Amino acid sequence: MAVFNKVEFDNHEQVVFCADKESGLKAIIAVHSTKLGPAVGGCRLWDYVSDEDAVYDVLRLSKGMTYKNAVARLPFGGGKSVIIGNAKEIKSEALFRAFGRQLERLSGSYYSAEDVNITCADVAIMNKETDYVLGLEGKSGNPSPFTALGTFLGIKAAFQHQRGHQDLSGVKVAVQGLGAVAYTLCKYLHEAGAELFVTDINQASIDRVVTDFKATAVSIDEIYDLDVDVYAPCALGATINDSTIERLKATIVAGCANNQLAEGRHGEILRQKGVLYAPDYVINAGGIINVFYETSPEGYSAQAATKHVEGIFDTLTEIFTRSEAEQKSTHLIADELAQEIIANGL
Structure with a gap:
């Protein structure tokens, strides 16, 4: 699958394809920019028709987060992640812990939070494996x-x-x-x-x-x-x-x-x-x-x-x-x- 020649690719700093066989995790993390600070943007769980659709979504959304955070005058760069699958079928503690381990491997270049089909409870499970999450209950909570x-x-x-x-x-x-x-x-x-x-x-x-x-x-x-x-x-x-x-x-x-x-x-x-x-x-x-x-x-x-x-x-x-x-x-x-x-x- 070509990525660099996609119209949506805008000199993204990093695009990571993640998989975990045991939990069934299939995810993509896109870091568009860290110029103003660590990339921050939510994780979306969606049953994409194709992998190409998921790439299209994560590239557009991550660039959008760079611009969103800048215009909001936040010291954040822009990033986004998507987990591929049907939320009613694949959600599990193992899935979100596996995704948390993927976040940990990025060493803070990207912080995730909730987005479509992801709840604060899901983010709390990720938090068992990594500190690189935001939007936790007891802190900022539901955005x-x-x-x-x-x-x-x-x-x-x-x-x-x-x-x-x-x-x-x-x-x-x-x-x-x-x-x-x-x-x-x-x-x-x-x-x-x-x-x-x-x-x-x-x-x-x-x-x-x-x-x-x-x-x-x-x-x-x-x-x-x-x-x-x-x-x-x-x-x-x-x-x-x-x-x-x-x-x-x-x-x-x-x-x-x-x-x-x-x-x-x-x-x-x-x-x-x-x-x-x-x-x-x-x-x-x-x-x-x-x-x-x-x-x-x-x-x-x-x-x-x-x-x-x-x-x-x-x-x-x-x-x-x-x-x-x-x-x-x-x-x-x-x-x-x-x-x-x-x-x-x-």
Whole structure:
């Protein structure tokens, strides 16, 4: 399998393929950059169709973490890992201990944390074999509420820039994907007076949000066609693509999913359509910000983490303003901001 000639390969410092026969572990760890500090990014457990899909995902996500950590002004580089398999079938203590041993072999160049299908309990098992993990219970814990808060504030920043106010009363929001982060985001939006339209592959997740927040359930495909103010992608990436982008009626795209644009050119298409896009790795940085405060010499502080997360509003406002002034898509402005910080330091 070729790696170096993949479009997603961006001078990654290290890409490690890991296997453990006894536990069934098959994993890939990608370290994109350690210029600002050790690479930090979550571990995702996913049943990829092919090994190539897993490589594609881990390369994109690790680069995204470099940029996310830089724009969030964290002394972290960027990395990511994926474990290949069905979460309902392969999870075991042996699996996560084996992965922990793989992390240990990297000697601190990469720290892992939770991501899709990985819980704080899973990370705690890794911790039995290595100290190179973050997001532990009793320390920073579950990052989801902080990611949700940052996403909510990002939606408000988009409204402030586009419409001159932050009042979400009566605003219609289409939320795609209803995992832990999206559930809390829906809670914030409901309390702010927004009207929710939701979808997910899990019916129980839909039912919960419909019951708790008076949301309207729609089909997975229908979510793109709704006459709403905001489209909030909160599942897996690449939902802004050639087949969906012309269907969107929302004037704001702001959600917590990673890699929302299937290709960079889709960011410019959104701009030309008059759609304000909140770059994914900026708006969803709340979780990694919270994790950073676990490393504080003074000990973890939820108050300090929350204050830092609130800065996402100001960062997005800067990006939106620069985008308008320079007539460039917001995702390019975000990339330029990240590159400036990486080049010049925090």
